[in-house]
Amino acid sequence: MDEFQTLVDADERIEPRDAMPEAYRRTLIRQIAQHAHSEIIGMQPEGNWISRAPSLRRKAILMAKVQDEAGHGLYLYGAAETLGVDRAELLDLLHEGKQRYSSIFNYPTLTWADMGAIGWLVDGAAIVNQVPICRCSYGPYARAMVRICKEESFHQRQGFEILHTLSRGTAAQHAMAQDAVDRWWWPSLMMFGPPDDQSPNSAQSMAWRIKRFSNDDLRQKFVDMTVPQAEVLGLTLPDPQIRWNAERGHHDFGDIDWSEFFAVLNGNGPCNAVRLERRRRAHEEGAWVREAATAYADKHRRVSSTAGAA
């Protein structure tokens, strides 16, 4: 495995057929699968508002965004498969609750403003997390991430635009935007994962260059980016302790309620059961389409091989 670590240390990419430590392969499968599952589960909270989008323009944009999430899932399942697992196997693990998706999608989307808050905060946090993965040591994962990051910036901007419009609208619209930010702010900060001193796998992932920055560093970066944007929006982040710290050159912010994070992670969030149940049902109800397409392809293969024999 020396050649493996030499390549990684030289900032070269590892490609599918290279020798790699089994633990590296397993870590990547788990991480990429969790990422892929997050993309397709993430279609649900937003799909919830497609039929109720306030205009045709907003509806077309939201459909494009949800379609992107499906595409991102497919890029990532494809990347995971280069490590020797089957997509069907990974979907089984998701449906059986044996692999996770991001906890953020276990929160409900109660109002139209949530489409704005998800785009601005959740996709914003995702971008901060994902940009460094574009330089991940595993080639197929890094390449998938380049495509995803390009598309995510549209997601974040459309979310910002929704909130900007609501914030400058009627008092009720402004209040709706503020309520959405109040509910999504803390869960978005939790998306970066537990604090560094409680994140046991981080050091190994850094040594393998799967991960480039620590959870706390990325979280700080996100806060620093977001605070001035909230001012432009005319909305308040629900943390009275946010203030600029000139000494650190960063914004200070309040303590995160990690008991909530772990409760949601362990299945006790508001929507865990609903998300998984709907995912399973969609898969089962789509079975006839997959079977029909397979039968059609099999039939045409038979017809053409018979024709070839004649």
Place this chain on the structure above:
Amino acid sequence: MSKRRDWPLWEVFIRSRRGLSHQHVGSLHAPDAAMALRNARDVYTRRSEGVSIWVVPAAAIVASSPDEKDAFFDPAADKAYRHPTFYDVPAEVQHL
């Protein structure tokens, strides 16, 4: 009904614009070539990233092995004379 878990895997190659060659962009599962092409269009060209798509059954690709890369590519390693920079040319010579 066959018992296989998923549709065959296809590798997708896209020509992003005229004048460039097709480049590998990723893979997908599809039951047949026609569905693979349509799915490739939806998955890999949602923002007009291509003017032409190839889909190739992944099983049909023959690849060199990374294990033998030294031996396999060695013959090219000691032939610096295949590069123009190998040759000493007087400084005053133009257009050479």
